[in-house]
Amino acid sequence: MSKRLQWFMLVAVLSGATAVSQAQTVAMYGEYHESNGIIVNIPQNPPIVDCPNPNLPGNPPDARCHHRVQKFFGVAAQDGYFQPQVGNRAARNIPVDPTDADGDGLDVGDPFIIPPFAFDQQLGRQGGVVLNNVVDWLDTTVTAAMPGTNRLTFTREATGMNGTKATAPLERHFSAMNWTKAGNGQNNGILTTMGGWEVVRPAPIAGQNVITQNIGNETLNMTYTLGPRQFGGTMTTLLDGDGTLFLRDPALSQNFPTSVRPIIATLPLGDGIVGFRTYDAAGWAYTSLNGQLPGAFRGYPGPLGALLPPICPPAEINPPDCNHMVKEAIDQGIFLANFGTATSVKFMYPLTTGTVSIVRTAIRNGIQQTETNTGMGYDTVVSGPNGPERLVGMVAGSYTIRTDQVPTTQLNFQLLGVNLKFTPEPGASLALASGLGLLGLLAWRQRG
Numbered sequence: 001m002s003k004r005l006q007w008f009m010l011v012a013v014l015s016g017a018t019a020v021s022q023a024q025t026v027a028m029y030g031e032y033h034e035s036n037g038i039i040v041n042i043p044q045n046p047p048i049v050d051c052p053n054p055n056l057p058g059n060p061p062d063a064r065c066h067h068r069v070q071k072f073f074g075v076a077a078q079d080g081y082f083q084p085q086v087g088n089r090a091a092r093n094i095p096v097d098p099t100d101a102d103g104d105g106l107d108v109g110d111p112f113i114i115p116p117f118a119f120d121q122q123l124g125r126q127g128g129v130v131l132n133n134v135v136d137w138l139d140t141t142v143t144a145a146m147p148g149t150n151r152l153t154f155t156r157e158a159t160g161m162n163g164t165k166a167t168a169p170l171e172r173h174f175s176a177m178n179w180t181k182a183g184n185g186q187n188n189g190i191l192t193t194m195g196g197w198e199v200v201r202p203a204p205i206a207g208q209n210v211i212t213q214n215i216g217n218e219t220l221n222m223t224y225t226l227g228p229r230q231f232g233g234t235m236t237t238l239l240d241g242d243g244t245l246f247l248r249d250p251a252l253s254q255n256f257p258t259s260v261r262p263i264i265a266t267l268p269l270g271d272g273i274v275g276f277r278t279y280d281a282a283g284w285a286y287t288s289l290n291g292q293l294p295g296a297f298r299g300y301p302g303p304l305g306a307l308l309p310p311i312c313p314p315a316e317i318n319p320p321d322c323n324h325m326v327k328e329a330i331d332q333g334i335f336l337a338n339f340g341t342a343t344s345v346k347f348m349y350p351l352t353t354g355t356v357s358i359v360r361t362a363i364r365n366g367i368q369q370t371e372t373n374t375g376m377g378y379d380t381v382v383s384g385p386n387g388p389e390r391l392v393g394m395v396a397g398s399y400t401i402r403t404d405q406v407p408t409t410q411l412n413f414q415l416l417g418v419n420l421k422f423t424p425e426p427g428a429s430l431a432l433a434s435g436l437g438l439l440g441l442l443a444w445r446q447r448g
Helices: 003-022 302-307 426-447
Strands: 026-036 040-042 048-050 066-072 075-084 088-094 112-114 119-129 135-146 152-156 163-167 172-174 208-214 218-225 237-247 263-269 277-280 286-292 295-299 334-339 342-348 355-364 367-376 378-384 387-404 409-424
Touching: 026 075, 026 112, 026 119, 040 135, 088 112, 088 119, 088 135, 208 387, 218 387, 218 409, 263 286, 263 334, 277 286, 355 387, 355 409, 367 387, 367 409
Parallel strands: none
Antiparallel strands: 026 040, 026 088, 026 409, 048 075, 066 075, 066 367, 112 172, 119 135, 135 237, 152 163, 208 218, 218 355, 237 263, 237 277, 263 295, 286 342, 295 334, 342 387, 355 367, 378 387, 387 409
């Protein structure tokens, strides 16, 4: 073999070695959103679109495609699969988890790491129509991010009854059998009203876990069916900003004199405090306390009625501006009374590649209603232009016990869906291809 050929082979080998080194970097693309009940989406990112049932053969897996069902006295008023057209997005290279045996993170079940603030969104005011509900319109101005820059975990002291707060690693680790790793956030303690820390909650068992909450007229059952590898972890979603729900219903107007009707009620979202608050997927039965500012009842008699949009029919947005409440216009109505404040306790649970289904049954205004929200995770590998690509979907459930000043206590629920795509860093494949191509070209010339 000539020295020239040996030199070119060395170049090719070095190019391949460089590719192997570069392949340790994996590109991640992802998006998430939270279904708050069966109506509200955070972030909204309108329009809301139908999505194919991920249970059916041939349909793509989609952890954000949530099955939402609403029934009144057992009769379905809504039953469909839908989502915001896009979620809160992320696109960045991520480090390989050191516990991954082959160091690429691209195989089913491989552990992976997501750095802090990989996802973030601040798109200003967004509005969305709500159909067939007492709520007509949702207006939000939020900053959404995931995961957080720090996390507090619970460390049991010798007494076994109290704990100390310790900061966990900033990045979020996802892996198989993550349900029993107390140090990874699954056994976070819960924050009490006194600001102290209670004893840790037990880790969930393998297979299926059912969380039940009953407060009298309202009952909630949340079922976690874990994936075959019990794959998952915690990754806190963060939220700042505010929003407003606009309510219009004959039952509201009946509480006020005819001379000031029709009535619109506005209900604020958010606590009015600047700064991120923990919103979802923080741990197993991880608890946070929140407050709600007062809303308002306003009247729109006579000419003021022109400030209100037409009412949408039950199943379509027609005319195009129906239900579209413009906050600046609604604020011109006659102020009649405050719409009371409220406090809430939120119970959060971790992400899983399995399935989460939440069913809430309640009697509100004398009407029995059942609402269901279900999301499915997945972990699979497909072929891509630069090699195998790994697709991972995870879901996490939570519920909230809300008490207003009447006082009336209600159960509400949330479902987080995250879709992730991992691909080999393109530069590695290009380097390998160029090295092999150079070697092939030289061999052809030697034959000539």
